[in-house]
Amino acid sequence: MDSFLKETAQTLLQSKGDLKGVKVILPNRRAGLFFIKYLSHLVDRPLWMPEVITIEDLFYQLAEKRPADKLTLIYELYRVFQALTDRQESFDRFFFWGEMILKDFNDLDQFMVNPEKLFTNLKEQKVLESDWSFLSPEQVKLIREFWASFEGRDRAHQEKFLRFWDMLYPLYTGFNASLESLGLAYGGKIYRDVATDLEALTPMEEQLVFVGFNAFTTTEEKLIKYLVTHFGAKIFWDLDTYYLDRPEQEAGLFFRQYRKDPILGPTFPEHIPNHLQQHKAKINTYNVPLKINQANLVAGLLEQVKGDEDWEETVVILPEEQLLFPLLNVLPDKINRVNVTMGYPVRQTPVYTFLEAVLELQRYSKMEDGELQFYHKPVKDLLSNVFLTEIAPEFTQQVYDDLLRTNAIYFPAKDLRKGGEVFSLVFQLYTAETIMEQLLELIRTLAAPLEEKSMERTYLYQCFKQMNRLKEVFDKEIKEEVSVGFFTKLFRQVFAESRLPFQGEPLEGIQLMGVLETRNLDFKRVIICSMNEGSFPPSKSMDSLVPFNLRQAFGMPVQEQNDAIYAYTFYRLLHRAEEVHLIYSTAGSQGQVGEKSRYIHQLQIEMEHSGIQKEDTLVHVPVNLTKANPILIQKSPSILRVLQRYTDSPGDGQTATSFSPSALNMYLDCRLKFFLTYIAAVEVPDEVQEAVDPAIFGNLVHQSLENLYTGFIARKGRNWVEASDIEGLMDYISPAVEKAIRTQYFLDEDAGLKLTGQLTIARDVLQKYLAGVLEQDRYTTPFEIISLEGNKKYSTQLPVATRSGVRGVSLSGIIDRVDRVGATIRLIDYKSGNDKKDFKGISSLFDREDKSRNKAVMQTLFYGLLYEARHPDNKSPLKPALYSLRDIFQEPFSPYLQEVLGPGKKQEVHDFADYRDDFVGQLTQLLEEIVNPGQNFDQTDDLEKCRLCPFSEICSR
Amino acid sequence: MASPTPFHIYKSSAGSGKTYTLTTAYLKLALENPLAFRQILAVTFTNKATQEMKERIIQELKRIKNKADETQPMDRDLMARWNLKPSELSQRAAMALTAILHDYGSFSVSTIDSFFQQVIRAFAREIDLQAKYDVELDQEGIMERIVDRLLMRVVEEPDLHRWLVAFSMHKIQEGSSWDTKKLIHELGGKIFQEDFKMVQKEVRHFLDGSDNLKKLISHLYQQKQVVVRQAEGMKAEANQIRINHGLEWEDFHGGSKSFVKKLDQLGDPASPIPELTDLQKIKVKNPEEWYTKTSRKKSAIQAAYQEGLGELFSRFEPLLKTWTTLDAMTKNLYVFGLFGYLLEELEALKEEENMLLISEANDFLRSITAENEAPFIYEKVGNRFRHFLLDEFQDTSGFQWESFRPLLLNSLSMGKANLVVGDVKQSIYRWRGGEMRLLMEQVENDTGHFGLEVKNLDTNFRSLPQVVFFNNSLFSRLSRLLAASLTEELGSGMGDLISTAYAEISQKVSLKQDSKGQSGKVRLEFLEPEKPQNFSDAALEALPAMVDELISKGYRQKDIAILVRKNDQAANIADAFMAYEIPGQEKKYEVISDEALFLHKSAVVRCLLAALKLVSNPNDGLSGKNLWVQWARAKNLLLGQEFFLQGTLPEPHSGLERTFFENIHKLKKLPLMDLLEALVELLGFNGELDERAYLSGLKEAVYDFVGKNRADLGSFLEWWEQQGHKRTVKLPDTHDAIRILTIHKSKGLQFKVVLLPFLDWKIFDTAKDPIVWAPYSWDEALPPVIMPLTIRQNLLNSAFAPAYREECLLSHLDTLNMLYVAFTRAEEVIWGLVPHKESKKRNGIGKVDDLLFLALNQRGTEGELDLEAYFDSETLTLDLGNWPSSDPGVKPATDRPEIMAWKYRPWRDSLQVRQVFGDFDETGMIAKRDFGRMVHTLIEKASTRMDFSLELEALYFDGAINKHEMVLLEQQFATLCEVPEFNSWFDDRYEILTEQGILMPGGGSKRPDRLVFKKGAVEVVDFKTGKESQSHKEQVKGYMELIRQIEKGKAVTGFLCYLETGSIIRIS
């Protein structure tokens, strides 16, 4: 069957013969392209092509005027608005309201509403005066109803509404007057001017032909009727009796009105086609769980199409344009030509996301001591962005590392700018006055090295163009200060709608389109995705400041008209199709459920012919999951070799190493974790952390206390501490803590110390902890400090049976503090956490099944072993001690270990020697297990252990 | 037609045909006239319920339209209403259906939220919202950001700083971490909740008073000191008395563990008054209990008792009460002190990002309906509702009701019909603000004066007879037991709420179910695991075998639903089924669950994420390893050392790795969606793949993300970190698989078989730290401060006992309701697992299993099933009824995965982005070369000089040129016009055609730049840039030839005009 446009072309050609001086007006340009194509297939000799334009073009031609851009218009509106009210609103805040007002003004002009009447406040007025007689009784009723609702108590909201309402008429007139004086106009106004003064039109010689229209605005209708009566314009309607003759079918709403019209009525053809009923297109519907799988389904459907078909005859309609790329990426190979009408959304290009990241950076900048600083998150985002890494790979990497190392929450701009020109442009302060110039400059600089005609350059140029325009408007029109924040919003808005066209011969290959571009086109095979309420038809978007009843009373379009337009768009697609596939998905967005489109309901319930599938086909993707295989590491020769490093014969070319208590604790927790950390040495990437995590806090604790006492020893030149020293030490707490923080974050001595909120709190807590420790030490005085962590690493070896006989296995550790109190040597560990001092016997310390295994006790006992090894002659009792943050503030405080012997029975550990043999026995066993080739490294069964393990991803835990 | 009682309240027990009732009620209103539906608003609880309700209404209309059936009660009802014949009813239905389908937007079945938002949108300006705002659903995320912002302020604000440090110290002393962020986050989250909003004004007022907080703290501190002092005094007193009588504490009954020793424990600063057990409380009053019969010190003890030791104990209780009260006040004091800051930050954040929190909708609406009369609201919204049908009313919140009430009253005052449906027994959304008392009493109080009819729907249409009987008996027992236990625990009258709620528990079996000749099956097994904490493991292990048995009885997987309380239980069950090998079968059971099928369980998904991380940061060694580990998992390979040690990666991994790194630069430049596709291809996941549903799920996640956010990799990875773990695979309900869902989500659904594997939860679980807001008077001059209290059992003995009682009571009701919802989902079979304990170990009713155990071992009352008769104490199983003879029913609709295609083909292979016209040179202006082209385009379009200016302007408005460039172009054109020949082509006295196409036979067309019609002659002009060339001439000659054919008899002249040089060549 011939398409509508082809039929029309034929009729036109037959009736005219010569097409010069013919002006064809179509709803959109795409239809024009197809129209010309059909025409050219019909001629048998060269002929002048008719002029093909849209109705918009026609109005602008007649008015010899074009609308100004939206931004300028809204700003003008804003100026007038400001003059009218005493409540000042910033342009930022006004902007989106302005958009809405402008839309309303456009509507009321397009529909030739009398603004003065519309915006009258009829609250007090009970009767409508006689000059309202242009309204029908129904209209009057609607208006009355609206104003009647103001009766009753006077309320704040109503007053607010009225205050605004009362201003709209002056705003309208003021706005128009001001535009007039500037020589500007907006779309609706141009339409209205043309339609109001039709007599002024110069007689037209061209033959006007309107093709494929459905809904006219009042101004359009006026103009067209005038052209029909005065200049013999012709109209070709693209319609079907199915909806025309059934008054309930909203798709026919406008046609039914026009057919009754004395002027338009006669333009309807005598014979109106009945394709929809006669033609019995095959209509299938599908229900797909995920939106994204619609693309796979379409591809599958296309796959089934026989090879010799013309792809031009197939259209895929995407009411949600976002589905375009998922679809493009699965198109079957046999489709070699694709024509896309929708364009590439600029906001998805890497260039755009880069620029947006640059703006995002500005949101979180601050000046400190005259120096510009940026928040770490956006900086990190930018440093890993390809536009910067590409320019200076080393620099970006180095700064990135710096950022992590110093845990900089704010990072100085000057260090970032060292990367070169682009960096200087990115990491500068953008101010409201200069932001656009700065961005333009950035774009130019980015583009400079790019190959001509490369895709990125094209993207960049598109951005450049848009920005340039914005800038021009701002330079010329807008004197207002806008915030960088507002600019960012505007920037987003402009680019949200910006598209890059695709290359391609528009009339060849499979056609991928948005809904509105299908106007007037016919295809044999029609596939429509997103047949969901909210997508097709799209969700209501009648944002207007004019309440519904008033809109209706004054003939401005309401949802009904909108519905009619969309319904027509849908049904029209079925006119001449032979095969239709309608796809919807049950997944919605934001946790909503996808609802099947009303059109499917309508078809399935109302249209009676054999081609319609009455039950939807359910399409689903099978859910299978491969079982997560466990990780099991057998001790291969190479691993055994690595393990050898822990023994007294580390093996050729290998450096010796030793087991620390934390390594052993880790092994007990999870063998695999030990393997990954110590044998495979998998590196865990750093993160900048605003929070101070327990490990870092722990480091700070150790470091500060070491600083405190090292300083003391250095100052006093002695290493015993007396009660009278404590007071003096208190003064050194603060610097000790500060120094620890510097060390932790690799900050130079002279670099200003900028702490985050969390860290300042941590610092204060630390200071209190140190004071607490000193308080406790006061009771212990006098004592002698034997060693502090930094200056002594203790180590020893234990004989362990290995495959190759008994070997010495190295052990080592750092003891926070060793001191002597009276005859006792104390081995002290500072704990920032909540470690307990109780333990249920030595074997419990090595029992990996024991959920409350006391690691801290195992660690301090381990120190006993180390100390002994270094001081074999020692006769003094060795007393392990834990200074835990929590306990320091508890009364009474005792740092010593307690072995739990039974319920309520505890025994303090006075001397390591009492536990030595037991401990060594257990430890040796453990070490034997570690080096035992038969013992694999496997994953722990205790998922609790995995919760905070950095390898939980690898383990799929 | 106004009915005599416009307002109906339906109390609808489970399975009592609620949807049917609602649908009938809807139709009764909608069939009044074809457009009546526009004035009905039916409110459902969830989005999904909305869909179902809509479908149901459409279906019934369709059915009646085809044939009204007198045997159907619904049809009978409807016919009776208007006295219609079947054919007339059909006709009405047809008309209504048509009207609905063609004004679908007015078909108002919606959730309360979406209706509210509609209203709010209409009032945005009046309530000072911005014109554009986003509705934010992720309150967790917002709280996170608020807390971060709060912490940033610490540096600048010493007060805040001091407060937080004090908070940290307080936590440390309590033995917790110093890091209080999590606590702030948790309790701070209350700002979104209704019970806080109810007291928000008072709280803000209190916190705004500069000294209030400080005063409160010192008050609390002092009062606590007073208690400690007193306790210390008592201790001293006690010891004095003891010493006076020559006693040691060990001399008393019980020796070193003697309760009398508590006197010596008085005065501990952390808990100055030791608690006494119930037994001890009795003992302290009875001197006989103070010594052993044989004690030699009997008389000394008696004397000591008389002298005051006994009396000292009587002081315990009041003092402990004071202490507990003070202590409860202190617990949340620190976070409470931050509420002002949190609210401030919330306001600021909302303003900055134009958002409306979903939780605010109720507040706004409340203000709108309070502020305006209903007609004005309708005028603004543009939709006037006259009838409201509210479903699941027991879960409506106080605010929601307050918002709705004016609208409802408006309707009632006009005598219009309205309807509320709900069931107090199924109120399980208290944690979201659901207020079942509305249904129980308030709605009647608020609207009663308009007259109303309460109807109890007492027939169960859902379940087979034995299932109904069982539930009748079980729940009347359970409610009795709980009511009694509450009365005992909390005092008389406290059981009444439960008794009232469950007063009409007994349901009738419906005719339809009765006539099936099936009995239904109930089985409750008490499992005896080795250790009590292993009950869940035991249950998990038992589940697959239970399913085996059900399948052998003829049930299909989709008939079976497993109900759980918590999401992680659902996940565990899913894992258990995933690991289970069905005896003698290749295939495994499939499960569907919104709570369990997490995307990140898939190796493919994990692999791709590792790859994405690696693209983002190629130095990320961990992801570098993880990528190949997951890849191997996806391909079901074994995982050994080669995946972890340096340089040991085997083929094909290492080859892929090379390709990956070689391409990384290109990958980095791809837009996010494309990047993912490219990685899927690179890693070979486009071929046959098991985890396709998961892969699709990941793509969908990216798809959704890109739609709403900045579409770059870094942002996505961050988002995934925060939100990704919540994404699950979505499957249609029709799929043949076992359903796993939470009891909450199961509300409103029904299944043939319901498995309840974990019947072991705590009835009143204070470990969840329930928070209530309670007033505390402490200063005569000030109104009481309203504090957030963490409910703990000891509050029963404090000034906050009423709050405790209320919470305890409601928690009991919650649990009972949860059980009710769970047990009443089944049509045919209920099968539950309960942990077993010896009865002597069960003291009191603490957990659900205690409750069930007692219920099954107790005599029932008249008319109840003798449950204990069905309980076999050997097997510890209750077994009731018979297995229904299975009816495989309709085959599930066939899924058709085979119509999908999965082959990847990068879109860039088939399509290119078109070059945008123009480019920039270093100075930012249009490059010279393009300048010429631009002039060309302008001239091409413009027919007159005037046109030229217009086109130029258009270009400017398009942003392609700036003002300066506009001037330059204008000048260039003016220069060209100085040549008379050129000028004549723009002279509007001639007929000038620009871009006038020539149609060529056979489908082609030509487009000379310009045609100028001068008397009897046609000039054809083509503009060029660049060098002169012969081909240009040929082209013009070609045009001339065509024109001669069309315009026969006219002289045709041709011109070539080179724009840069201005040279014009005449061609003849």
Ligand code: SF4
């Ligand atoms: S995630 Fe668990 S199993 Fe894996 S290494 Fe860490 S602790 Fe061991």
